Amino acid sequence: MTPDQYCQNKTAASGSSFYYSFMFLPHERRRAITALYAFCREVDDVVDECSDENVARTTLAWWRSQVAAIYAGTPQHPVAQALVPIVKEFKLPQEHLLEIIDGMEMDLSQHQYADFKSLQLYCYRVASVVGLLAAEIFGYSDRKTLKYAHDLGIALQLTNIIRDVGEDARRGRIYLPQDEMAHFGVHTSDILNARENDNFNKLMRFQIERARHFYDIALSELPALDRKAQRTGLIMATIYRATLEEVVHTGCHVLRERVSLPPLRKLWLAFITWLKN
Numbered sequence: 001m002t003p004d005q006y007c008q009n010k011t012a013a014s015g016s017s018f019y020y021s022f023m024f025l026p027h028e029r030r031r032a033i034t035a036l037y038a039f040c041r042e043v044d045d046v047v048d049e050c051s052d053e054n055v056a057r058t059t060l061a062w063w064r065s066q067v068a069a070i071y072a073g074t075p076q077h078p079v080a081q082a083l084v085p086i087v088k089e090f091k092l093p094q095e096h097l098l099e100i101i102d103g104m105e106m107d108l109s110q111h112q113y114a115d116f117k118s119l120q121l122y123c124y125r126v127a128s129v130v131g132l133l134a135a136e137i138f139g140y141s142d143r144k145t146l147k148y149a150h151d152l153g154i155a156l157q158l159t160n161i162i163r164d165v166g167e168d169a170r171r172g173r174i175y176l177p178q179d180e181m182a183h184f185g186v187h188t189s190d191i192l193n194a195r196e197n198d199n200f201n202k203l204m205r206f207q208i209e210r211a212r213h214f215y216d217i218a219l220s221e222l223p224a225l226d227r228k229a230q231r232t233g234l235i236m237a238t239i240y241r242a243t244l245e246e247v248v249h250t251g252c253h254v255l256r257e258r259v260s261l262p263p264l265r266k267l268w269l270a271f272i273t274w275l276k277n
Helices: 003-014 017-022 027-049 053-072 078-089 094-109 116-138 144-163 165-169 178-183 188-192 198-221 231-249 263-276
Strands: none
Touching: 003 017, 003 027, 003 078, 017 027, 017 231, 017 263, 027 053, 027 078, 027 094, 027 116, 053 078, 053 094, 094 116, 116 144, 116 231, 144 165, 144 198, 144 231, 165 188, 178 188, 178 198, 188 198, 198 231, 231 263
16 A cells, blocks of 8 residues: 555545545645645544553654654655655645644643633644645645635634534543633533533534634635635535534534534535635
8 A cells, every 4th residue: 555545545534524625636736635634633543542641642752753754755654655745845844744743732631721712722733734734735826825724724623622522521621611611601510421501502602603703704814816726725614614504503412412414415515615616
């Protein structure tokens, strides 16, 4: 199996909405974004699938060494090998790949966030940085597109957080800001024990409005000149925002169920978004 095939299999197996947004890209850009996404999945899996914190930290440290090896042209892992020509061709900054690992490592030591400002740092590292790298791969003419990529990353990660409240709680993590939980009268024990009530619903409506706000900001920031080049990001925005609205439509029961769109609907949304832009 070649490094590129490994990345393709890793991306397809994830079942992520990102997979559907990549399908319409030209070969070289699709190859590049698939390798980047596979890298994100690899380092995320270290944290999610490793029960021993020390082992997880050691593995993430090894991935840091692989990032250095990517830029030296001597990596061992197939995902890192696939990234060697890509970081050169698209001029992807080494510090951005390291920041993604920094974000994943936050999950090992921080299971709650005091306020949105501290949560936003996490969102920046695990999502906005990925958006900035993706923008380089997709191409742009106006640097304002980087602001769009940053804020779209925040919107996508907030959608993940909203959708996955229950799933994250079962891993002992709560990404809802503590000061906002207190404001709405929601206790940590309510989240961990999947207790839905009116206060929780009000808290979630507040989170949903914030995510919608970031989508609106991001889309308003994308220069018209770069809309065509950034169509893949617009597909991601369409699919993720549809997922967010599905959470609302189904009653925000995120403590007990995880909302996802059927593959055919994701494909249809990807197709019509590509045609529109």
